[in-house]
Amino acid sequence: MSLSPVARPSSLRDHAYAQMRDAIVSGRLEPGARLRDAELEAWLGVSRTPIREAIARLESAGLVRTRRAKATEVAPLDEREALAAERVAAALHELAVRDAVAQLTEADLDAMREANARFEVALAGQDVDGAVAADDAFHGVAVTASANPLLAALLDQVTPLLRRLERARFSSLAGRDSVHAHARILALCAAGDAEAAASATRENWLTLERLLTHSETTPRSTDPKDE
Incomplete structure (x- = not known):
C-alpha cells in the first residue's frame, strides 16, 4: 500500500473513516488489498484505535471485510x-x-443551480472528483432542507457502494446525463411540485442500473470465490 501521508485532523475517527472510504471508492485501495494496522497508522498519522473504529464502520458499509485469521x-x-x-x-x-420542497429558500435553489453548474464544468473537463462532489452538493441541499436527522447518516452508509461501482465501470458520471436531470429537478422544486420533483430525483438515482444493463462486459463481482 503506497499512499501519501495526510494532515492530522481534530476528529481522528471520522478522519480515518473518510480517508479510507474515499481511497476505496476511488480505487486507490483496490479490491483485495490488505489493510495492515502499521501501514494505516503511517499513512493516516493516527493510532490503532480510530483506525479499528473506522474499519468497523467500513465493514458495516460493505467496503471492507475480515477473513480467516x-x-x-x-x-x-x-x-x-x-x-x-x-x-x-x-x-x-x-x-x-418530497419533504424539502416546501422548505426550500431562494438561497437553497441558488445553491442547487451553482452545484449543477459546477457539475457540468467538471464533466466537460473529465474531473471525476469534481463531478462527484458537485453531484453530492446538488442533492445535499434537499437532504439538509428536509430536516430529517436520519437521512444523512443512512445515505453515508449506502452511497459509497454505488459510487465505487460507478467510478470503476465508467470512470465518470457522464453517462447519467445528470445535468439535464438536475435542471428538471430544480425546475420542479422551484415550482413547488414536491411529488414530481421527488419522482424525478428517484429516476435520476436509478440510472446506474440502466447503464450497467448496456455494459455487456460488467462482471458481477471481483471476488475470486464467485468465479
Whole structure:
C-alpha cells in the first residue's frame, strides 16, 4: 500500500473513516488489498484505535471485510450489492426532496443551480472528483432542507457502494446525463411540485442500473470465490 501521508485532523475517527472510504471508492485501495494496522497508522498519522473504529464502520458499509485469521482487506467490487445500495439511495433522496420542497429558500435553489453548474464544468473537463462532489452538493441541499436527522447518516452508509461501482465501470458520471436531470429537478422544486420533483430525483438515482444493463462486459463481482 503506497499512499501519501495526510494532515492530522481534530476528529481522528471520522478522519480515518473518510480517508479510507474515499481511497476505496476511488480505487486507490483496490479490491483485495490488505489493510495492515502499521501501514494505516503511517499513512493516516493516527493510532490503532480510530483506525479499528473506522474499519468497523467500513465493514458495516460493505467496503471492507475480515477473513480467516482476522485478515482485513478491501471488499470485492460487487455489482449486486451496489445496485441494492442504489435503490436504497434513490428512495432516501426521493423522501428528502418530497419533504424539502416546501422548505426550500431562494438561497437553497441558488445553491442547487451553482452545484449543477459546477457539475457540468467538471464533466466537460473529465474531473471525476469534481463531478462527484458537485453531484453530492446538488442533492445535499434537499437532504439538509428536509430536516430529517436520519437521512444523512443512512445515505453515508449506502452511497459509497454505488459510487465505487460507478467510478470503476465508467470512470465518470457522464453517462447519467445528470445535468439535464438536475435542471428538471430544480425546475420542479422551484415550482413547488414536491411529488414530481421527488419522482424525478428517484429516476435520476436509478440510472446506474440502466447503464450497467448496456455494459455487456460488467462482471458481477471481483471476488475470486464467485468465479
